[in-house]
Amino acid sequence: MKTKILIMLFLTSILISSQTEIKEVQIPNGIKLNSKLYKNFDEYPIYNGDLGLNFWQNRTTKTAEFKVWSPAAEELKLSLYKEGNGENKVQEFNMNYEDKTGLWFIKLEQVYEGLYYTFQAKINGKWMMEVVDPYAKAVGVNGQRDEIIDFSTTNPSKWTQFKNKDIKSKNDIILYETHIRDLSMSPDSGIKNKGKFLGFTETGTKNNTGLSTGIDHIKELGITHLHILPAFDFKSIDETQLSENKFNWGYDPQNYNVPEGSYSTNPYDGTVRIKEFKQMVQAIHNKNISVVMDVVYNHTGSTNESVFNQLVPGYYYRQRKDGSFSDAAACGNETASDRFMFQKYMIESLEWWMKEYKIDGFRFDLMAIHDIETMNLISEKLHKINPDVFLYGEGWTAGDSPLPIEKRALKQHENKLQNIAVFSDDIRDGIKGHWSNVKDKGFVSGNKELKEVVKFGIVASTKHSQIKYDKNRNYAQFPYSNEPAGIIGYVSCHDNNTLRDKLKIANPNSSEKELIKMAKLANTIVFTSQSVPFLHMGEEINRTKKLVENSYNSPDSINQIQWKWKTENKELFTYYKNLIQLRKSHPAFKMKTTKEIQQNLKFIDNKDNLLIEYTLNGKAVGDSWNEIYIAFNGENKAKKITFPAGNWKIVLDGKKIDLKAKKSASNSILIPEHSAIILIKND
Numbered sequence: 001m002k003t004k005i006l007i008m009l010f011l012t013s014i015l016i017s018s019q020t021e022i023k024e025v026q027i028p029n030g031i032k033l034n035s036k037l038y039k040n041f042d043e044y045p046i047y048n049g050d051l052g053l054n055f056w057q058n059r060t061t062k063t064a065e066f067k068v069w070s071p072a073a074e075e076l077k078l079s080l081y082k083e084g085n086g087e088n089k090v091q092e093f094n095m096n097y098e099d100k101t102g103l104w105f106i107k108l109e110q111v112y113e114g115l116y117y118t119f120q121a122k123i124n125g126k127w128m129m130e131v132v133d134p135y136a137k138a139v140g141v142n143g144q145r146d147e148i149i150d151f152s153t154t155n156p157s158k159w160t161q162f163k164n165k166d167i168k169s170k171n172d173i174i175l176y177e178t179h180i181r182d183l184s185m186s187p188d189s190g191i192k193n194k195g196k197f198l199g200f201t202e203t204g205t206k207n208n209t210g211l212s213t214g215i216d217h218i219k220e221l222g223i224t225h226l227h228i229l230p231a232f233d234f235k236s237i238d239e240t241q242l243s244e245n246k247f248n249w250g251y252d253p254q255n256y257n258v259p260e261g262s263y264s265t266n267p268y269d270g271t272v273r274i275k276e277f278k279q280m281v282q283a284i285h286n287k288n289i290s291v292v293m294d295v296v297y298n299h300t301g302s303t304n305e306s307v308f309n310q311l312v313p314g315y316y317y318r319q320r321k322d323g324s325f326s327d328a329a330a331c332g333n334e335t336a337s338d339r340f341m342f343q344k345y346m347i348e349s350l351e352w353w354m355k356e357y358k359i360d361g362f363r364f365d366l367m368a369i370h371d372i373e374t375m376n377l378i379s380e381k382l383h384k385i386n387p388d389v390f391l392y393g394e395g396w397t398a399g400d401s402p403l404p405i406e407k408r409a410l411k412q413h414e415n416k417l418q419n420i421a422v423f424s425d426d427i428r429d430g431i432k433g434h435w436s437n438v439k440d441k442g443f444v445s446g447n448k449e450l451k452e453v454v455k456f457g458i459v460a461s462t463k464h465s466q467i468k469y470d471k472n473r474n475y476a477q478f479p480y481s482n483e484p485a486g487i488i489g490y491v492s493c494h495d496n497n498t499l500r501d502k503l504k505i506a507n508p509n510s511s512e513k514e515l516i517k518m519a520k521l522a523n524t525i526v527f528t529s530q531s532v533p534f535l536h537m538g539e540e541i542n543r544t545k546k547l548v549e550n551s552y553n554s555p556d557s558i559n560q561i562q563w564k565w566k567t568e569n570k571e572l573f574t575y576y577k578n579l580i581q582l583r584k585s586h587p588a589f590k591m592k593t594t595k596e597i598q599q600n601l602k603f604i605d606n607k608d609n610l611l612i613e614y615t616l617n618g619k620a621v622g623d624s625w626n627e628i629y630i631a632f633n634g635e636n637k638a639k640k641i642t643f644p645a646g647n648w649k650i651v652l653d654g655k656k657i658d659l660k661a662k663k664s665a666s667n668s669i670l671i672p673e674h675s676a677i678i679l680i681k682n683d
Contacts, residue, residue, distance in 0.1 A: 041314070041315050041339060044071050044102060044312075044315065044341075045071050045099070045100055045101050045102040046069075046101065046102065046340050046341055047067075047069045047098075047101040047102055047103045047341075048344070049067070049101075049103075050067065051067045051068065051069055051134070051135050051348075052066075052067060052068075052133055052134075052135025052136070052137065053065070053066055053067075053117075053133065053135070053137070053146065053148065054067075055111075055113065055148055055149070055150065057150070061109045061110060062109070062110065062111060062112055062113070063107065063108070063109050063111070064107070064108050064111040064148055065105065065106070065107040065108075066078055066095070066105065066106050066107075066108075066117070066133070067103060067104070067105045068095075068103075068104050068105075068119050068133060068134070068135075068311065069101075069102050069103055069104075069311075069312070069341060070102065070104055070119075070121050070311040070312055071102030071312065072121070072123050072311070072312050072313060072315075073097075073104065073121035073122060073123055073311070074122045074123065074124075074125070075094065075121070075122040076094075076095045076097070076104040076119060076120070076121050076122070077092055077093065077094060077095065077119070077120045077121075078092070078093045078094075078095055078106055078117060078118075078119060079091070079092045079093075079117060079118050079119075079120065079130065080092075080093075080111070080115050080116070080117050081115065081116040081117065081118070081145055082115065082116070083116060083140065083268075084116050084139065084140010084141050084142075084144065084145045084147065084268060084270065085140060085141050085142065085144060085145070085240075085268075090115065093106055093108070104119075111148060112148075113147075113148050113149045113150050114147070114148065114149070115147070115148050116139075116140050116145035116146060116147050116148070116270075117133070117145060117146050117148065118130045118131060118132060118133075118144075118145050118146070119131055119132075119133060119311065121310065121311050123313065128310045128311070129305060129310050131307040131310045131311065132144060132145060132146050132255060132307055133146045133307075134307050134308060134311065134345070135257060135345075135348075136255050136257060136258055137151070137257045137258060137352065137356075138151075138258060138270035138271065138274060139233060139255055139258050139261075139270050140267075140268060140269075140270055141239045141240055141261060141267045141268045142238065142239045142240065142261070142267075143233045143235075143254045143255045143258065143261065147270030147271070149270060149271050149274075151274070151356065153271070154271055154274045154275050154278060155278060156275070156278055156279050156282050158282075159278065159282060159358075161358065162285040162290070162358055162360065163388075164224060164225075164288060164289070164290045164360070164388070165288055166224050166288065166584065167224060167290070167388060169485070169592055170390060170421075170485040170532065171484060171485050171532070171590040171591070171592050172224065172584070172590060173224050173225050173290075173390055173485075173532050174222070174223045174224045174225065174532075174533055174535070174580060174583065174584070175223070175224075175225045175227050175292065175488070175532065175533065175534040175535065176218060176221070176223040176225065176226055176227060176534075176535050176537060177227040177229070177493055177494060177534065177535070177536050177537055178218075178226060178227065178228055178229070178537040179228075179229040179249065179494065179537070179559065180195065180196070180197065180199070180200075180228065180229070180231060180260075180263045181194075181195040181247060181263075181556065181559065181560065182537060182538075182559050182560050182561050183199055183200070183214060183537070183561060184196070184199035184214060185556045185559075185560040186556075186560045186561060186562045186563055188207045188208050188213075188562065188563045188564055189205065189207070189213050189214060189561070189563050190205035190206045190207060190213050190214070190563070191205050191213065191214050193265070195245075195262075195263065195556075196263055196264065196265060196276070197231075197259070197263050197264060197273075197276040197277050197279065197280040198265065198276050198279060198280065199214060200214070200215050200280040200283050200284060201215075201279050201280060201282075201283040202214055202215070203215065203216055203283075204216065207563035207564060207566060207567060208563075208564065208567075209564075209567040211563070211566045211567055211570075213563045213566070215283060215284065215287060217563075217566070218287070218289065219287040219288075219289065220577065221540060221573075221576065221577055221580060222577060222580040222581055222584065223289065223535065223580065224289065224290060224584075225289065225290045225291075225292050225360070225361060225390065226284055226289050226290070226291055226292065227292040227294060227361075227363055227534075228291065228292065228293060228294060229249055229250060229294050229494060230249065230250030230251055230253070230260070230294050230295070230296055231250070231259060231260050231263060231277065231293065231294075232250075232253060232255065232256055232257070232258060232259065232260060232293075232295070232296075233253075233254050233255035233256075233258040233259065233260050233261060234248065234250040234251070234252050234253055234254055234260055234301060235252045235253070235254040235301030235302060236248040236250070236252050236301070236553070237260075237262045239261040239262050239267035239268075240267075242262055242267070245555070245556060246262075246553075247553055247554060247555055247556060247559060248552060248553050249494060249552045249553075250294075250296075251296050251331075251365060251552070252296075252300075252301030252331070253296050253297075253299070253300050253301050254300075254301050254302075256295075256297070256345075256349045257349050257352050257353070258270075258273070258274075259273040259274060259276075259277040260273070261273050263276075263277075264276050264277075277357060278357060278358075281357055281358055281359070285358070290360035290361060290390070291358075291359055291360050291361070292359070292360065292361035292362065292363055292390065293353060293359045293361070293362055293363070294362075294363045294365065295349075295350070295353075295362050295363065295364060295365065296365040296366075297335060297337070297346050297349070297364070297365075297370070298328075298329050298334060298335055298364075298365055298366040298367070298369035298370065299329035299331045299332070299333050299334050299335060299366075299369075300333060300335065301331075302332075303317075303325060303332045303333045306333075312341075315336070315339065315341065315342075316335055316336060316339070316341070316342045316345075317333050317334065317335055317336055318334050318335070318336045318401065318402050318403065319402070320402065326400075326401055326402050327399060328366070328369050328397040328398060328399045328400060328401035328403075329366055329369060329397070329398055329399075330398035330399050331398075334369050334401060335369070337369070337370040337371050337374040337375075338371045338373070338374065338403060338407070343374045343377070346370075346374065346378060347377065347378055347381050350362060350378060350381075350382060351381060351382070351385065354382060354385050354386060354389065355385065360386070360388070360389060360390065361389055361390035361391060361392075362382075362389075362390075362391055362392075363392055363393060364391070364392070364393030364394065364409075365393070365394060366393075366394050366396070366397055366398060367393030367394050367395060367409045367420075367422070368394070368395055368396050368397045368408045368409050368410045368411075369397050369401060369403070369408070370408075370409050371403060371407045371408065371409065372407055372408070372409050372413060372416050372417065373407070375393075375409045375417060375420055376416075376417065376418045376420075378391070379391055379417070379418050379419045379420050380418070383419060390421075391419065391420045391421065392420060392421035392422065392423070392488050392532075393409070393420065393421075393422060393423070394422070394423055395409065395410050395411025395412070395413075395414065395422035395423060396410065396411065396425075411423070411424075411425070411480060412478075412480045413480075414461070414480050414481045414482070414486050414487070415480060415481065415482045415486075417486070420486075421485060421486045421487060421488050421532060422481075422486065422487065422488065423488045423490065423534075424457055424460075424461055424487050424488060424489055424490070424531060425475070426453055426456055426457050426461065426475040426476055427453070427454065427456070427457025427458075427489050427490070427491075427525070427526065427529065427531070428489075428490055428491050428492075429442065429450075429453070429474075429475065430442060430443055430450045430453030430454040430456070430457055430475060430476075431443055431444055431450075431454060431457070431491050431522045431525055431526070432444060432445075432491050432492070432499065432502055432503065432506075432522055433445070433447060433502065433506050435495075435496050436496070438497060438502065438505045438506065438549065439505060439506055440506060441506045441507065442506070442522075442634075443525075443610070443612075443632075443634040444503075444518045444521045444522045444525075444632075444634050444674060445503060445506055445507050445510075445518050445634070445674070446610065446634055446635060446636060447634070448609035448610055449609075450475075451609050451610070451612060452467065452468045452470070452476055453473075453475040453476045454525060454612060454632075455467055455476075455603060455612060456469075456475070456476035456479075457489060457525070457529055457531065458525070458528075458529045458530065458601075458612075458614070459484075459529075459530055459597055459601060460481060460483075460484035460486070460487040460489070460529065460530040460531035460597070461479055461480055461481040461486075461487045461531070462479050462481050462482070462483070462484060462487075462530075462594040462597055462598075463479040463594060463598070464479070464597065464598060464601070465598070466602070466603045467479070481594075482594060483592075483593060483594055484530040484531055484532075484590070484591060484592070484593075484594065484597060485532055485592070487530075487531035487532065488531060488532050488533075488534050489526045489529045489531030489532065489533050489534065490526060490533070490534035490535070490536070491522045491523060491526055491539075492536045492539065493534070493536050494536065494551075495550075496549055496550070497545070497547070497549050498536065498538070498539070498543050498544055498545050499519050499522060499523075499536065499539050499543075500515060500516075500519060500539075500542050500543060500544050501544055501545060501546075501547050501548075501549075503515045503518050503519060503522075504547070505547065514636075514674065516542060516569075516572060517672075517673065517674040517675055518674045519539065519542070519572075520572070520575055520675070520676075521632060521633075521634070521674050521675055521676055523535065523539065523576065523579065524579060524632070524652070524676040525632055525676070527579050527580065527582070527583050527589070528582075528583070528589050528630055528676075528678070529589075530589070530590065530591055530597055530601070533583065535576075537561065538561050538565070539576070540569075540572065540573050540576035540577070541561075541565040541566045541568075541569045541572065541573055542565055542568070542569045542572055543561065543565065545558050545559065546558055575656065575657060578656075578657035578659060579657060581659060582651070582657060582659060582678075585659070586618065586623050586624070586625060586628075587618075587621050587622055587623050588600070588616040588617070588618040588621055588623040588625065588628055589616070591621055596620075596621055599617070599620065600616060600617035600618075600620045600621060601614060601615075601616055601617075602614060602615050602617075608639075610633065610634040610635040611631065611632070611633055611634070611635070611639060611641070612631065612632040612634075613629070613630070613631045613632075613641070614629075614630055615627060615628060615629050615630070616628040616630070618680075624682075625680040625681075625682065626680075626681060626682045626683075627646075627680065627681040627682075628678065628679070628680050629643055629648070629677075629678070629679040629680075629681075630676065630677070630678050630679075631671055631676065631677050632676050633654075633671045633672070633673065633674065633675055633676070634674065635673060635674075636673045636674065637673050638670050638671060638672045638673055639670070639671050640668055640669070640670050640671075641668065641669060641670075641671055641677075642667055642668045643667055643668070643669075643679065644667065645666075645667045646667075646681045646683060647664070647681055647682070647683045648664065648665040648666075648667075648679045648680070648681050649661035649662075649663065649664055649665070649679065649680050649681070649682075650663045650664070650665050650669075650677070650678075650679055651678040651679065651680055652676055652677055652678035653669075653677060654670075654671055654672035654675035654676065654677055655672065655675070657678075661680055665679055
């Protein structure tokens with residue numbers, strides 16, 4: 001998450017306001033819990049069993065057992081309510097305490113589903129706020145109370161485990177990032193359930209000129225994994241005022257284990273959002289597309305008022321030396337994955353989404369706030385549930401952290417992460433220019449300083465003898481990935497400007513036609529590189545956000561996909577569709593090991609800083625194309641290039657992709673400005 005909010009971390013005003021808020025919950029020099037004095041959080045008792053609500057039914061009774069960890073509490077109350085909001089309390093209970101583990105618990109019989117509950121702790125003689133269960137799995141409106149439900153009643157018909165038929169290894173994955181509202185809100189989407197989970201279940205939808213939209217469009221494009229921006233219950237949207245059409249990306253977590261209510265047709269009923277989320281997942285699976293969930297465990301949407309701080313003040317967050325909360329997320333706090341109970345929480349939350357909702361992968365926001373040990377433990381646990389689960393994240397923080405650098409899940413520590421990929425800002429900024437210096441040009445628009453950076457991206461940040469590493473520049477300083485599937489190659493995502501807008505700002509005098517050429521070249525580099533490719537929704541139809549750089553809470557008019565773009569950019573859509581099919585059909589573009597890349601990808605030396613040329617030995621990796629020649633021209637003029645004699649066929653001539661390669665080339669060809677060519681030879 002790299003928005004203006006994050007950049008402003010370094011501004012004094014943010015630092016001051018952050019510290020002002022946090023000092024209300026500073027950690028004392030000795031913590032008295034139930035008549036015991038603890039020197040620090042490491043001395044807290046821990047509980048390694050199940051937490052939250054366990055609800056079951058036998059022949060005569062329905063039983064609910066509630067468990068919450070709060071060693072800081074002197075007393076803890078459970079309250080039952082008829083509804084998810086309002087003054088409708090049914091009953092209140094004092095919970096029991098287990099001194100050795102810090103566990104509070106109570107078992108109630110004849111508690112029927114449909115009631116809601118909260119916890120309230122008394123700490124240091126003061127009653128804290130009434131809060132939802134940290135392990136809440138069903139909530140009422142605005143996530144303020146946990147609902148008691150029978151999850152077996154929430155499954156759609158034919159709710160079975162999904163297996164993606166297109167994926168034989170993680171190198172086959174093609175990621176496509178979307179947002180629940182963005183997909184369907186435009187009036188020309190043809191989708192009835194606008195801005196809802198159910199929008200993804202609608203098939204046969206068309207725009208005003210009869211072209212497919214929604215999930216059909218995504219299936220037509222050919223991607224394998226749909227990355228959905230945060231769809232857990234987040235804080236910024238008032239679910240009682242949905243008529244106001246408020247928008248947010250959702251990077252302000254409130255209840256980690258519950259779907260977001262504003263995306264459901266009825267946020268007041270805790271079961272509706274659960275059922276509709278599952279219907280969405282099932283509909284995507286029915287298109288043979290895997291579902292990746294964007295998760296934000298690195299911080300919470302509120303600090304002092306968060307459920308974690310109301311039950312165990314300070315424990316779940318890291319602190320500075322003065323006792324105030326640290327803020328590597330630039331959102332007021334950062335969580336402490338290196339403390340046992342939050343590590344446990346993260347693991348069990350992710351397992352819940354996999355088992356109950358059949359999620360196929362996770363993208364970790366600001367993953368470097370988490371420690372390497374925790375991330376590897378997460379990977380181990382989740383791969384036991386589903387060996388095909390795909391995990392990846394941002395290998396950076398938004399600011400400094402008390403967690404030692406050597407322990408952080410940074411991109412440069414990719415070789416220490418087990419089956420977890422990281423985003424490559426190297427190839428991203430090498431191709432299009434620096435993400436925050438918006439006027440900065442990239443290779444595709446004529447920057448002569450970034451050729452080696454792009455080449456580094458082409459080999460997926462692995463070690464290659466033909467890459468010139470340089471410790472004095474910001475990018476491509478050293479190889480940091482052991483295998484190509486450990487790197488996510490991309491040029492844009494929800495953060496910052498869309499690809500089209502970035503190119504427009506950096507090249508203000510270029511025509512729309514010229515910008516489209518640059519955009520095509522940008523993603524041609526990504527999709528023919530050895531890393532796992534990632535596409536921001538709408539790039540294939542020239543998406544714009546009207547030059548708004550940080551649209552996290554901008555209105556739908558800025559964020560929504562306007563499906564008329566598909567009609568206006570039919571040729572561009574076809575290009576992307578063929579580009580994806582090119583990658584899916586040919587293993588030479590997705591070699592499985594670094595050794596294969598080293599042996600079979602050879603750069604051609606030239607003196608031109610805006611021309612990259614290389615060959616792929618397809619035959620050696622089982623490709624139907626024996627030899628592949630690729631060239632990228634980042635300059636604003638066409639170039640004549642020569643290559644060894646032979647029976648070469650043209651797959652890409654700088655303009656269109658011909659997967660059947662019907663046209664031939666001799667030993668030279670003209671590569672147009674800001675474009676790519678791909679030739680193949682089978683003799």
